Amino acid sequence: MKLGATLGRGLNMPVGSTKFAWRKFWADSALAYLFLLPTLAVLATFSFYPVVRAFTLSLYDWGLSPDKEFIGFQNYVEVFHDKVFWLAVRNTAVYIIGTVPVQIILALGVALLLNQKIRFRPFYRLAFFVPYITTATAISMVWLWIYHDQWGLLNYILGWFGADPKKWLLDPRYTMMTIIVIGIWKIIGYTVVIFLAGLQNVDRELYNAARVDGANDWQGFWHVTWPLLSPTTFFVSITSMIGAFKVFTEIFVLYGGKPGPLRAGTTMVFYVYEAAFQDHRMGYASAAAYILFFMVLFVTFFQLWYAKKHVHYDA
Amino acid sequence: MKPIAGFTLWKRTRGGLTHLLLLGGSVIMLLPLYWMLVTSLKTYHETIINPPTWIPKVLQWHNYLDAWHAQPYMGRYFYNSFYTSIITVIIEVIFSVLAAYAFARMTFIGKNILFVLFLSTMMIPGEVLLVPNFITIAKLHWMDSYKALIIPWTISVFAIFLLRQHFLQIPWELQEAAYLDGAGHTRFLFQIMIPLSRPPIATVALLKFIGSWNAFLWPLLVTNTPKMRTVSIGLMSLMQDEGPQYHIWMAAATLALLPVLLLFLAAQEQLVESVAKSGLKG
Numbered sequence: 129m130k131l132g133a134t135l136g137r138g139l140n141m142p143v144g145s146t147k148f149a150w151r152k153f154w155a156d157s158a159l160a161y162l163f164l165l166p167t168l169a170v171l172a173t174f175s176f177y178p179v180v181r182a183f184t185l186s187l188y189d190w191g192l193s194p195d196k197e198f199i200g201f202q203n204y205v206e207v208f209h210d211k212v213f214w215l216a217v218r219n220t221a222v223y224i225i226g227t228v229p230v231q232i233i234l235a236l237g238v239a240l241l242l243n244q245k246i247r248f249r250p251f252y253r254l255a256f257f258v259p260y261i262t263t264a265t266a267i268s269m270v271w272l273w274i275y276h277d278q279w280g281l282l283n284y285i286l287g288w289f290g291a292d293p294k295k296w297l298l299d300p301r302y303t304m305m306t307i308i309v310i311g312i313w314k315i316i317g318y319t320v321v322i323f324l325a326g327l328q329n330v331d332r333e334l335y336n337a338a339r340v341d342g343a344n345d346w347q348g349f350w351h352v353t354w355p356l357l358s359p360t361t362f363f364v365s366i367t368s369m370i371g372a373f374k375v376f377t378e379i380f381v382l383y384g385g386k387p388g389p390l391r392a393g394t395t396m397v398f399y400v401y402e403a404a405f406q407d408h409r410m411g412y413a414s415a416a417a418y419i420l421f422f423m424v425l426f427v428t429f430f431q432l433w434y435a436k437k438h439v440h441y442d443a
Numbered sequence: 444m445k446p447i448a449g450f451t452l453w454k455r456t457r458g459g460l461t462h463l464l465l466l467g468g469s470v471i472m473l474l475p476l477y478w479m480l481v482t483s484l485k486t487y488h489e490t491i492i493n494p495p496t497w498i499p500k501v502l503q504w505h506n507y508l509d510a511w512h513a514q515p516y517m518g519r520y521f522y523n524s525f526y527t528s529i530i531t532v533i534i535e536v537i538f539s540v541l542a543a544y545a546f547a548r549m550t551f552i553g554k555n556i557l558f559v560l561f562l563s564t565m566m567i568p569g570e571v572l573l574v575p576n577f578i579t580i581a582k583l584h585w586m587d588s589y590k591a592l593i594i595p596w597t598i599s600v601f602a603i604f605l606l607r608q609h610f611l612q613i614p615w616e617l618q619e620a621a622y623l624d625g626a627g628h629t630r631f632l633f634q635i636m637i638p639l640s641r642p643p644i645a646t647v648a649l650l651k652f653i654g655s656w657n658a659f660l661w662p663l664l665v666t667n668t669p670k671m672r673t674v675s676i677g678l679m680s681l682m683q684d685e686g687p688q689y690h691i692w693m694a695a696a697t698l699a700l701l702p703v704l705l706l707f708l709a710a711q712e713q714l715v716e717s718v719a720k721s722g723l724k725g
Contacts, residue, residue: 153550159628160551163541167598168557170538174595175564178575185575238468241461248462255469257715258476261707263657265675266696269682270479273689279491281478313472318718325719373568377659381679397570404574405664414574421571428566 186415191408203415213416215391216399217423219304223395224372226308231316232364236357238316239323240349253324257317264314268381271310272297275382297382300392307378307393315371319364326360327353358439366431373424376401396420479700483507483693490689503690510694513685516669517695520677525702527592527662527673528655532648534597539647540640543606544632548618561600573664580665591665592673596655602647605720609643610636646717649710653703674699 186203190196207213242252259267274281275296283293296302335352343351376397379387387394387402394402400420404413482490483506484499511517545551546558576595585591613636621631637644659675666672672680681695707714 156549156628157551160545160549160554163545163549164557166538167542167603170594170598171561171564171600173579174576174598175567175572176560178572178579179567181575181578182571185578238465241465244461246458246461246465248465252465252469253715254711255472258704258707259472260718261653261657261703261714262476263675263699263703265659265678266699267475269678269692269696270475273482273693274475274478276689279493279495279689281474281495284493284495313475317472321715321719370568374570380659381682384682385679400570400573401660404577410574410578417571417574421568424568425566 182414182417185411186418188411189409190411192410199411203412204419206412207416207419212391212394213399216394216396219392219394220373220375220396222304223308223311223375224369226304227311227315227372228365228368231312231319231368232361234312235316235319235364236323236361238320239327240353242320242324243327253317253320256320259314260317262314264377265381267314268310268378271306271378272382275306298389300388300390303383303388303392306382307375310378311372311375315368319368322364323357323360326357329360330356355440362431362435362439366428369427369431370424373397373420396423476700479693479696482690483510483697485690487688487690506690506694507698510681510691510698513691513695514669514677514681516672517677517681519670520672520674521698523589523592523671524656524674527589528652530589531593531596531655532651534593535599535602535651536644536648538597539599539602539606540632540637540644542603543610544628544636546603547607547610548636549628561603564600573660577664585665587666587668587671589671592662592671595661596651596658599647599651602651605647605717606640606643609640613639642713643717645710646713649706649714650717652706656703 187198187200188196189199189202238252238256242249277283277293277295277298280296282296283291287293294302296306330353334356335348338348338352374397375395379393379395379398383389383393387398396416397420400413400417403409403416407413481497481499484502484504485496485506486499486501486503489496489500514520546554580586580591580595583590585594617635618631621635626634657675658673662673663676663679666676669680678695678699682692685691
């Protein structure tokens, strides 16, 4: 009877005898699995299996040749002893720190400005959002041209302010900066849109009440809007950080398939890419990829833990 | 004429300041795209003068033809990108509608476990899967084929959740009525659920098309002949083969961006809305 009742709720109708209910349950289950079959097949092949496979691969010394040697955690040890790996970790950290907070602050500012009844609002939103959907390779070509040391737009504009032309793409000191600028430019519109949606949920009444009580713009923002917006800020910081871990294409295009001058643009994904597809060390690359995986997990869990203490989910 | 009170004056200044800031920001955001367009219409010699010109002296439309012919397979690259993007979108929509319906409206054994399992895949960074998936493609002898470009990307757990969320909002009464009329799950899904869910389906399709069109690393790895390469990779070959012909590069980049830009302009509201929603759902 209990089952009949559950199914009855599921279909919102009386189901009758228990026997009928069971038959219906099995038939439904079979159909459900039929519906899920294609998804399960693809996920099993290209998501579940490779997670396991990457780990087992990481325990072997293997370079696409027939001989494959089990070496335990030797690859991991080697990764940790590689200076270039630590350079990649450092560069990825620089990229994350250079893009995530800056873009969040800028996007929040833009969203606050846009969150008013103003003219040309759709135009502004469009202008900020367009870069987000652009093709990374095409747009990196454009930036490559902008960064050109002789004819580039950037040096020309900086020249208005009396700055000397810089060799943006040739000087390793600027390598991370060149991709950080593209990263911020590309993601900011996404964050603006998310913040605008989050601001819709901020109770206008509460803000007005604070204003009536004598709070100024800044106090109203700091004591009402900012705390109420914290779930959105949290979401944005997690997604943009996970996204920042993946940076690859911009470097590849800007530096002609190489990780920048003197490897100054080696990021973690670039490191995995080089190990696997240039040095053909599949086991070693898998070990590096797994370390990357755990770093992403660690940072995500750290943020979740931090959010538990500081994010206000209720008004 | 009413005199402007101090309050109104402040409001006007503030309004002006808002527009000034937003306009400045918009100019910076659009400048690279403008510069791409302008450069694409210059002669080679006009690209290498200082100070640069903001508007080309004579519009060089033939740069686009030159860019198109700069690579013997340019047409093929575009065809491949369109083909893989469109087929990926179609398969993704079919698969995720079915899966989303199962999760939204059916009772079956192991539902909760599967749900959690699906969710967990969103935590895996794609880079971990790169090496084993590359090996899988090689073992299946899918290298340099459309299958390799399409099939791994036909499932988006995000799309399944977005659609499920929408399906859950369709009233149960409709299902009940359909059931009494003799429509089972399959008929209900195709005759009622899908027609009622056009906006979220369009959203999912749109996001997939853009993602697929913009893909770079995966197509780079699994294709190795020009006839299978996509636009993104074609641009790289063009840069290597042509040398620093910036006007041609920019024309090619404009061509490569055109499909997503047009799609974006046509479906702007929907796209922005869906991105906003994805953020709220967390």
